[in-house]
Amino acid sequence: MTTVQAKADQRSLPQSIRDQLRDEILRGTLPPGTQLRQENLAERFGASRIPVREALRQLEAEGLVSYQLNRGAVVIAMSTSEICELLDIRAALESYAAKLAVPNMVVADIELMKRILASYDVATTLPEWAECNRQFHLALCAPSNNERLKKMIEEYCLSTTNRYPHLRMSLNTQKEDVQRDHYQIVDACKRRAVNEVVSLLEQHILETKREVLAAARLGQ
Structure with missing residues (x-):
């Protein structure tokens, strides 16, 4: 793999993690209130916490995830x-x-x-x-x-x-x-x-x- 390819893969990893998590939120596999622990997600996706953190930040911008005190990232439940x-x-x-x-x-x-x-x-x-x-x-x-x-x-x-x-x-x-x-x-x-x-x-x-x-x- 070339250096350029490696960098491209590194850039696409947060998007890949985001897309998978978004799919699971929309499907209901991750229902409102589910905690999304960075360490668990990093282990699951075989990645460091950096792309996981970026994926969660993007989901937060989309209004699917929020950060709560003492709980971290949580799938949003809306009234x-x-x-x-x-x-x-x-x-x-x-x-x-x-x-x-x-x-x-x-x-x-x-x-x-x-x-x-x-x-x-x-x-x-x-x-x-x-x-x-x-x-x-x-x-x-x-x-x-x-x-x-x-x-x-x-x-x-x-x-x-x-x-x-x-x-x-x-x-x-x-x-x-x-x-x-x-x-x-x-x-x-x-x-x-x-x-x-x-x-x-x-x-x-x-x-x-x-x-x-x-x-x-x-x-x-």
Whole structure:
């Protein structure tokens, strides 16, 4: 292995650890409240604590992990009200991003969203649904050409709220309902119908909020 390859592998190790832990959090293998001890994770992944610490820092930025006194890194547990507050923020940020993005879209943007939705159609597991959903919403926002806005949506909203609706969706709703919304949004994007895209997107996110509230009310 060359020095360059070794350095590349070293850089990719935190991302590899992060991706595995994120998958387990989304899947529910690591439920809210689980302690993520650096020494245990280092032993598990055959790594030093440095890449583990960086992976946990990235998960913290995504809102999946928090640091607690005397406990270290812990998988976040969010209340219904906290989830709903984030969904309100997400609706506002994504709607604004879409308003900026749609006029800038080209054929390649539309095709990318279609490819993501095609992957979503054949996905069979919760982590796959969550990842396809994340990719779709980021692809929709990308033509806004506002990296700071996109980063806020990705790190502050999408990663945190993404896991809860998809866990609920597997029990109470059909994947087809979510996909229908997505395809309607893409169709409106193709027609450059900015106001329609914004309206559809806002309804799509706030419908998730209504279902989260209903699930909590009905004890589901």
